[in-house]
Amino acid sequence: MRDTHEAQAITRRVWIRTSTMFAGGLALAHGWPWLRASAEAWAPSDLALQSAAPPEDAAARMRAQIAKSPIATLALGSNLTMLSGPGGNIVVLHGKDGKIVVDTFVQTVWPQLKNALDGMGPGPLRTVIDTHWHFDHSDSNANFREAGAEVVAHDNTRTRMSQTHDLLGMHFEPSPPAALPTRTFAATDTLQANGESVELGYIPPAHTDTDIYVRYAGGNVLHLGDVFFNGMYPFIDATTGGSINGMIAGADKGLDLSDNQTKVVPGHGPLGDKAALTRYRDMLVTVRDRVQRLKTSGRSLDEVVAQKPTADLDATWGKGSTRPENFVTLVYNLL
Numbered sequence: 001m002r003d004t005h006e007a008q009a010i011t012r013r014v015w016i017r018t019s020t021m022f023a024g025g026l027a028l029a030h031g032w033p034w035l036r037a038s039a040e041a042w043a044p045s046d047l048a049l050q051s052a053a054p055p056e057d058a059a060a061r062m063r064a065q066i067a068k069s070p071i072a073t074l075a076l077g078s079n080l081t082m083l084s085g086p087g088g089n090i091v092v093l094h095g096k097d098g099k100i101v102v103d104t105f106v107q108t109v110w111p112q113l114k115n116a117l118d119g120m121g122p123g124p125l126r127t128v129i130d131t132h133w134h135f136d137h138s139d140s141n142a143n144f145r146e147a148g149a150e151v152v153a154h155d156n157t158r159t160r161m162s163q164t165h166d167l168l169g170m171h172f173e174p175s176p177p178a179a180l181p182t183r184t185f186a187a188t189d190t191l192q193a194n195g196e197s198v199e200l201g202y203i204p205p206a207h208t209d210t211d212i213y214v215r216y217a218g219g220n221v222l223h224l225g226d227v228f229f230n231g232m233y234p235f236i237d238a239t240t241g242g243s244i245n246g247m248i249a250g251a252d253k254g255l256d257l258s259d260n261q262t263k264v265v266p267g268h269g270p271l272g273d274k275a276a277l278t279r280y281r282d283m284l285v286t287v288r289d290r291v292q293r294l295k296t297s298g299r300s301l302d303e304v305v306a307q308k309p310t311a312d313l314d315a316t317w318g319k320g321s322t323r324p325e326n327f328v329t330l331v332y333n334l335l
């Protein structure tokens, strides 16, 4: 009897494992570009996730891969510094009032990030702001809170971080309470420090439904999070409200907030400006219109991808994290 129970238990476990792998295989075959695009969107390298990897391991491996990138530093002004490398681009406002940090990299590089922040002067870690819920932008929230900082984000970021997510082959459990934002807003928020006014505003669903911009009025710097991938096709997270038309509207909002001197910080890619954001916005519109025409004329996804509707754009935009065929697939599925 006991043996039978054990056999049934083992059979059930094997069945569950097999089902999970089958689902993963389906995702790879049909939900492609999810697995591949995710790996590349979050790590600008030729990382490829193995389809059979358990989703929890996939997320851990992604963290480890992203953590290999060194932290690069770029001054944006006398008290504003951009850090890039192991996750989305970070902007730090520093000075005697303390530090206000936008985004967090992945948790595995917290010691290096803390070192870099400590090197900017003795002011306390006052605030960290999450541009959206994705882990490569919010992963070290708990570390910041432990260091005494408040965590500011949109209402939806707190909601999304409290949920379970299966995204691009990776599995995310709800964040523990200690990692959640401590101060959230629906439309706008403003912080004052070091003679700077830091304005936060909601961007209606674009890359996700949690996106915000952060604008430094004095320094004329605008952080757009992952609404802006500078110089490359973006990743769009349809599982939490992202859409191609939302991305275009978000880019337009960024343009409205910029002048010709504004330093525009993307979620991924090098520091940009209004001209770079304009080129990116125009590319999004071009691809959207081309794919829309083909889809409206009745072409299947496979036919549209095979037709390579972005061929003339790929030399400029297709060398980044999201490959041309992945981007066309995203756009097709989101129209």
Ligand SMILES: [Zn+2]
Pocket: 132, 134, 207, 226, 267
């Ligand atoms: Zn993102």
